[in-house]
Amino acid sequence: MQEELSCNWKKLQAKIQTGSTRQQPSRKRKSGEQPQSIHRKRPRKSYDPESRDLTRAASSSEKLTSNMGISQSSKIEVTGRDTKTPASLGLWVGGNDPSAEDLAEAYRLGLKGNALLTAEKERPNEGLAQGVELGKYVALDCEMVGVGPDGSQSFLARASVVDFHGRQVYDSFVRPQERVTDWRTSITGIGPAQMKFARPFNEVQSQVAEILHGRILVGHDVGHDLAVLQLKHSAKDTRDTAKFLPFRAYGNGGKPSLRSLSRAILGVEIQDGVHSSIEDAKATMAVFRMHKPAFDVDHSNRFPDTSSTRQRKPTKEKAAQRKKKRIRKK
Numbered sequence: 001m002q003e004e005l006s007c008n009w010k011k012l013q014a015k016i017q018t019g020s021t022r023q024q025p026s027r028k029r030k031s032g033e034q035p036q037s038i039h040r041k042r043p044r045k046s047y048d049p050e051s052r053d054l055t056r057a058a059s060s061s062e063k064l065t066s067n068m069g070i071s072q073s074s075k076i077e078v079t080g081r082d083t084k085t086p087a088s089l090g091l092w093v094g095g096n097d098p099s100a101e102d103l104a105e106a107y108r109l110g111l112k113g114n115a116l117l118t119a120e121k122e123r124p125n126e127g128l129a130q131g132v133e134l135g136k137y138v139a140l141d142c143e144m145v146g147v148g149p150d151g152s153q154s155f156l157a158r159a160s161v162v163d164f165h166g167r168q169v170y171d172s173f174v175r176p177q178e179r180v181t182d183w184r185t186s187i188t189g190i191g192p193a194q195m196k197f198a199r200p201f202n203e204v205q206s207q208v209a210e211i212l213h214g215r216i217l218v219g220h221d222v223g224h225d226l227a228v229l230q231l232k233h234s235a236k237d238t239r240d241t242a243k244f245l246p247f248r249a250y251g252n253g254g255k256p257s258l259r260s261l262s263r264a265i266l267g268v269e270i271q272d273g274v275h276s277s278i279e280d281a282k283a284t285m286a287v288f289r290m291h292k293p294a295f296d297v298d299h300s301n302r303f304p305d306t307s308s309t310r311q312r313k314p315t316k317e318k319a320a321q322r323k324k325k326r327i328r329k330k
Contacts (some may be wrong), residue, residue, distance in 0.1 A: 074092035139218040139285035151182025156228040160277035173198035
């Protein structure tokens with residue numbers, strides 16, 4: 001009986017083993033063979049080099065925008081071979097708050113197509129412009145008439161101021177305090193007709209002085225303009241395009257005229273006939289802005305900031321006190 005049970009048990013085990021082998025066929029790995037991955041492979045996409053390049057460009061543009069912390073709707077164009085980053089871009093480092101002038105310099109706004117000169121029409125004798133928020137830089141230009149026996153002495157007849165973007169800030173005809181002996185109309189375009197609504201000299205002087213206060217003055221041979229206004233402005237806060245040494249090349253080694261600078265640097269003809277102090281102020285600011293980084297370097301060389309590196313010498317009393325302390329320690 002036991003022999004039959006053992007025999008049947010062996011047959012049952014053999015059947016069970018045969019069935020499991022059929023359902024799950026196994027395969028022995030050879031030595032060094034890697035096990036097969038159970039993950040399904042993703043279907044391969046067709047390669048499109050053009051779309052891939054566009055995707056890369058879009059992702060890099062998004063990274064640049066997020067890194068700078070600003071959004072820009074217009075395309076930034078760099079003309080010529082000037083690929084140097086403007087100094088104003090460094091103002092974002094350290095969380096600084098750049099001004100409107102710094103942003104305009106960084107992105108070269110207002111210079112394309114000489115927009116600085118053609119942005120708006122002149123508004124003669126308007127006085128203080130409404131709704132213009134002044135920044136750090138202003139440009140000044142004046143027109144004069146001749147007084148005295150031979151008309152050789154100059155007197156203020158018109159004063160004009162524009163901001164960093166070339167927008168008109170102030171313009172006024174000035175009533176002469178002396179008898180005019182030479183109107184110089186062929187140059188200035190000013191005559192007795194313009195004097196009917198001219199403002200008194202003291203009023204114009206006061207308003208221009210208020211505009212210049214605490215700001216950097218840009219001008220072309222601006223000392224003459226300040227002289228007829230009977231105003232003073234610190235040399236440290238003045239940028240004169242007539243005295244900028246690199247511009248001497250446009251004046252055959254001497255002071256260049258504003259007309260020659262405008263023609264050579266801006267490609268714009270000004271002063272073709274009657275002069276306009278508004279147009280001259282705009283041209284001066286445009287020339288300055290085209291070379292502002294060079295002006296900044298020249299200014300830092302002429303007026304170095306030594307406040308952070310300067311060390312005060314000890315007074316005699318403090319030196320004596322230090323000497324006593326040393327003696328006591330010994």
